[in-house]
Amino acid sequence: MKLYDYTLAPNPRRVRIFLAEKGIDVPLESIDIRSGGARAPEFLEKNSFGGIPVLELDDCTCISESVAICRYFEEMHPEPPLFGTTAVEKANIEMWLRRVELGFMVPTGMVWLHGNPLTAKVVKQIPEVADQYRERIHRAYALFDQQLADHTFFSGNAYSVVDAVALASIDFARGLVGEPFGEDLEHLSRWHEDVSNRDSAMA
Ligand SMILES: N[C@@H](CCC(=O)N[C@@H](CS)C(=O)NCC(=O)O)C(=O)O
Structure with a gap:
């Protein structure tokens, strides 16, 4: 599993903060969005809309959209609950x-x-x-x-x-x-x- 990331960008930071609150460690791979890395053909195969963050699972499934990635981790690691319980x-x-x-x-x-x-x-x-x-x-x-x-x-x-x-x-x-x-x-x-x-x- 890895998270495609870029330190200065706000949407990957959402996920990094969320993961830190959950205490989950995920390997990061930086994509240089300033030089169009998130629009390169090989990256569009992971996220057809372009952009990061993208979470790539071990079976190569790719999840994009920062909140969708957070929801995935909420399902896999329910504690502490960060999407509510009732x-x-x-x-x-x-x-x-x-x-x-x-x-x-x-x-x-x-x-x-x-x-x-x-x-x-x-x-x-x-x-x-x-x-x-x-x-x-x-x-x-x-x-x-x-x-x-x-x-x-x-x-x-x-x-x-x-x-x-x-x-x-x-x-x-x-x-x-x-x-x-x-x-x-x-x-x-x-x-x-x-x-x-x-x-x-x-x-
Ligand atoms: N709605 C998406 C937004 C993704 C997005 O716009 N990411 C920016 C970085 S914050 C990006 O990758 N920009 C470069 C590009 O789109 O080529 C999310 O929440 O993940």
């Missing part, structure tokens, strides 16, 4: 995963593509598109702050896969994309400090 917990975690993905990571990706010189060759950049999505990033930050005002973690009072996904996504937005959350968002700041201080954040 029907309500599972639904709540799914709800927050979709909110982080669709309400935050999609806008972050659009600002990255349309507003960053590093991606100028990837798309025909439209600065107004970046501006619109930048607003959505900050709207999502405010909603996250509201949720974290009375919850220790994103989906309640236990650490879950949402925290792993949110930390990797938010750190990408704050860092490479250049859209940090404001210091006035005290609950989001408190959560960020807490989850960044866990050993898994270094994964």
